[in-house]
Amino acid sequence: xxxxxxxxxxxxxxxxxxxxxxxxxxxxxxxxxxxxxxxxxxxxxxxxxxxxxxxxxxxxxxxxxxxxxxxxxxxxxxxxxxxxxxxxxxxxxxxxxxxxxxxxxxxxxxxxxxxxxxxxxxxxxxxxxxxxxxxxxxxxxxxxxxxxxxxxxxxxxxxxxxxxxxxxxxxxxxxxxxxxxxxxxxxxxxxxxxxxxxxxxxxxx
Numbered sequence: 001x002x003x004x005x006x007x008x009x010x011x012x013x014x015x016x017x018x019x020x021x022x023x024x025x026x027x028x029x030x031x032x033x034x035x036x037x038x039x040x041x042x043x044x045x046x047x048x049x050x051x052x053x054x055x056x057x058x059x060x061x062x063x064x065x066x067x068x069x070x071x072x073x074x075x076x077x078x079x080x081x082x083x084x085x086x087x088x089x090x091x092x093x094x095x096x097x098x099x100x101x102x103x104x105x106x107x108x109x110x111x112x113x114x115x116x117x118x119x120x121x122x123x124x125x126x127x128x129x130x131x132x133x134x135x136x137x138x139x140x141x142x143x144x145x146x147x148x149x150x151x152x153x154x155x156x157x158x159x160x161x162x163x164x165x166x167x168x169x170x171x172x173x174x175x176x177x178x179x180x181x182x183x184x185x186x187x188x189x190x191x192x193x194x195x196x197x198x199x200x201x202x203x204x205x
Contacts, residue, residue, distance in 0.1 A: 036077070036097040038065045040086045042163065042198040045094040045104070046146035049131040067097055068119075073156070074105065077120040084110075084118050090196035092148075092163065093122055094129070104129040104150060104161075106195055125161050126150035132179040134164060148198075149179065162201055164188075169199040177203075 039048045064081040075095060079087065087110045095103045109121035132147040145168060150161040168175060173188045186203045193200040 034067050034097050034099065035063060036065045036067050036095050036100075038077075038079075038096075039094040040091060042092050042148070042165070042195075043146060045092060045129070046131050046148055048094065049129065049148075050146075065095075067095070067100070070100060072124075074108070074121060074123045075100070075103070077122065078113075079118045079120055080116070084112070087118060087120060088196050092125075092195055092197055093120075095122065100127075102128045104148065124156050126155035128154050129161075130179055132177055134168060135176045135178070136168075137174055137176060137185070147177070162203055163195070163198045164201060166194075166199045169201050 039045045064079060066078045066080070067075055068078055069076040077095070087107060089107055089110060091107050093105050093107050095105055104125045104127070105122035106125060107120060108123050109119070111119045113119055127150070129148045129150050132149050134145045134147045136142075145165050148161075148163040152158060152160045155161045164175075169188060169191055171188060171190060175186050175188065177184045177186045184205050186205055189202040189204060191199055191201050
């Protein structure tokens with residue numbers, strides 16, 4: 001159907017930036033220079049936020065990650081480290097700097113630079129993601145899973161963002177959602193986006 005095709009073409013245009021091509025940006029990028037703390041991958045992000053409560057200490061920022069430019073929709077980053085195998089298109093990434101704290105993003109472009117380093121383009125989903133604990137009713141003994149939740153206020157598109165492991169993303173699945181000392185029974189509704197390491201779903205309480 002037409003909306004699905006439009007969504008596909010928009011994704012393709014965002015990724016069509018390898019081999020020196022110019023990507024079609026939805027928002028003007030402003031030049032910015034600064035270092036950032038970065039976590040890559042859904043599980044690593046959730047663990048980091050649970051342990052650190054999302055706070056960012058100045059000493060945590062390293063020289064490996066630099067923010068080159070920023071817009072309302074995303075960031076242009078340069079990575080100077082060697083662990084480039086973790087930089088996969090469609091994988092979630094958490095970026096936090098002095099001026100842009102706690103941004104949950106998705107990797108959209110990865111380009112190795114001739115002079116060294118890797119350029120990484122990311123799309124922002126929202127800020128200050130809340131780590132939540134998920135369990136399946138009756139299966140609590142099998143262990144809990146992580147989720148990431150961004151409130152409507154902090155989400156870029158004005159709609160709440162809820163990321164969960166793909167294995168829990170079945171339509172109609174019931175889960176216990178625990179955060180900030182409270183727990184709720186939720187039912188997973190349709191999936192709104194599939195990422196490399198997790199899935200974004202709608203839900204009802």
